[in-house]
Amino acid sequence: MARTEKGATQDTVRRHNLGTLLGHVHRHGPTSRARLTRLLGLNRATIGYLVDDLAARGLVTEMPETEQAPRGRPSKVVAVRGDLHQALAVHVGVDAVELALVGLGGTLLARRRSAFSRPGDRSVEHVVRTISRLATRVLAENTGALVGVGVAVPGTVSPDGEMVNFAPNLRWRQVPLARLLQEELGVGAAVRVGNDANLGAVAEHSRGVGIQVNDLIYLHAEVGVGAGIITGGRMLEGAGGYAGEVGHMQLNPGGLACHCGSRGCWETEVGEDALVRRVGLPPGGRSKVDLVLRRAREGDRVCREAVEETARWLSVGLVNMLSALDPEMVILGGVFEQILDICPETLANRVVQTSRYFHPDGVALVRPAFGHSSVLLGAAELGLKTVLEDPASVSPMAELRPLDLRRPSAPGTQSAPLRRRREKPEPQPVRELSPRSDRLAVGLKDPGALIH
Numbered sequence: 543m544a545r546t547e548k549g550a551t552q553d554t555v556r557r558h559n560l561g562t563l564l565g566h567v568h569r570h571g572p573t574s575r576a577r578l579t580r581l582l583g584l585n586r587a588t589i590g591y592l593v594d595d596l597a598a599r600g601l602v603t604e605m606p607e608t609e610q611a612p613r614g615r616p617s618k619v620v621a622v623r624g625d626l627h628q629a630l631a632v633h634v635g636v637d638a639v640e641l642a643l644v645g646l647g648g649t650l651l652a653r654r655r656s657a658f659s660r661p662g663d664r665s666v667e668h669v670v671r672t673i674s675r676l677a678t679r680v681l682a683e684n685t686g687a688l689v690g691v692g693v694a695v696p697g698t699v700s701p702d703g704e705m706v707n708f709a710p711n712l713r714w715r716q717v718p719l720a721r722l723l724q725e726e727l728g729v730g731a732a733v734r735v736g737n738d739a740n741l742g743a744v745a746e747h748s749r750g751v752g753i754q755v756n757d758l759i760y761l762h763a764e765v766g767v768g769a770g771i772i773t774g775g776r777m778l779e780g781a782g783g784y785a786g787e788v789g790h791m792q793l794n795p796g797g798l799a800c801h802c803g804s805r806g807c808w809e810t811e812v813g814e815d816a817l818v819r820r821v822g823l824p825p826g827g828r829s830k831v832d833l834v835l836r837r838a839r840e841g842d843r844v845c846r847e848a849v850e851e852t853a854r855w856l857s858v859g860l861v862n863m864l865s866a867l868d869p870e871m872v873i874l875g876g877v878f879e880q881i882l883d884i885c886p887e888t889l890a891n892r893v894v895q896t897s898r899y900f901h902p903d904g905v906a907l908v909r910p911a912f913g914h915s916s917v918l919l920g921a922a923e924l925g926l927k928t929v930l931e932d933p934a935s936v937s938p939m940a941e942l943r944p945l946d947l948r949r950p951s952a953p954g955t956q957s958a959p960l961r962r963r964r965e966k967p968e969p970q971p972v973r974e975l976s977p978r979s980d981r982l983a984v985g986l987k988d989p990g991a992l993i994h
């Protein structure tokens with residue numbers, strides 16, 4: 543009995559250590575064995591066993607360190623392999639479905655987009671078929687094993703990631719999207735669904751501009767507006783998973799009537815449709831939004847004023863959120879990123895005044911590191927969740943059949959349990975999942991705080 547318990551404990555420790563090591567190199571990029579030894583608080587031999595185990599499963603590779611260490615032997619550098627185990631990442635928007643095949647480390651292997659051209663294109667049936675069509679194409683063009691599927695939707699999602707409870711701009715209610723996709727795709731790998739703004743927050747907090755910032759808000763705006771709120775290093779979910787649904791908080795009591803029954807919501811004052819309405823165009827369609835933003839940049843007076851007016855209302859909403867949540871950083875995604883680009887002072891003036899009332903340093907108001915890919919990269923994290931949390935769930939490479947894209951990863955064989963020297967939490971942000979995509983990253987684009 544004692545032996546069984548000891549064996550189980552050693553196996554649990556080994557799996558935990560494998561996940562910690564893989565998670566670090568996934569989030570932070572290539573890292574030397576010497577540095578991993580220091581960061582994880584394990585001895586060199588244990589790090590060696592763990593790296594060898596992950597390499598045998600095709601999850602990491604090693605390369606010589608480019609520069610000689612100041613003292614002692616050069617340490618090999620451990621990096622993820624992005625080519626063998628991949629997740630399908632899907633972003634269901636109001637205008638289009640976007641899909642990417644993403645490997646460990648945020649390696650972007652393929653990307654496809656299908657725009658909606660008719661109102662019926664937003665139906666559950668059409669979206670599921672579109673995802674399947676795009677997925678079939680990218681899987682056929684790439685080799686590797688599919689380890690999971692992550693889907694971002696503009697709506698509220700059940701805590702287990704199975705059900706879209708309500709996505710008003712798609713007109714979806716109680717849609718069992720994970721199950722429908724599992725059946726349509728015919729994959730054994732897990733399908734998980736998440737809220738778009740929450741996933742944007744996960745991506746930016748874990749590996750983007752908000753890395754090591756434990757109190758941040760990621761605001762995402764398309765037609766709808768949502769917020770992913772990380773407080774104390776953890777995603778704020780709320781009792782029913784609806785926290786961050788700011789789109790129908792009232793900004794302007796005298797504003798336009800909203801489909802929610804209220805008036806002057808974030809969505810009617812600062813969403814994409816509001817921007818387009820302010821230049822006198824009927825709302826609807828990405829091309830109109832892009833036109834207004836382009837003309838505003840070119841100096842067109844009407845378009846510029848429409849963006850300024852939208853920024854003024856956005857600053858009202860931001861001030862309210864700052865007072866309620868006290869974030870260190872606010873990341874503006876979707877159309878908000880472009881509004882910040884065009885008129886930073888309009889946003890900053892009001893926000894800085896309020897934030898400095900409480901803190902001398904104010905709040906950082908920044909663009910997302912991953913640009914318009916934040917949500918998609920957050921969805922990739924959902925898809926990679928199983929392998930990141932338990933790398934031993936992936937079989938050693940000898941057992942993988944090449945080109946078998948649709949085969950789910952089988953439980954791996956157990957190698958000798960590793961002895962833990964001492965347990966020490968990895969000094970990293972709390973969120974376990976986080977992509978670092980050098981190939982996808984738009985770059986920080988001057989992420990320095992606008993307000994300090």
Ligand SMILES: [Zn+2]
Pocket residue numbers: 789790791800801802803804805807809
């Ligand atoms: Zn509303």
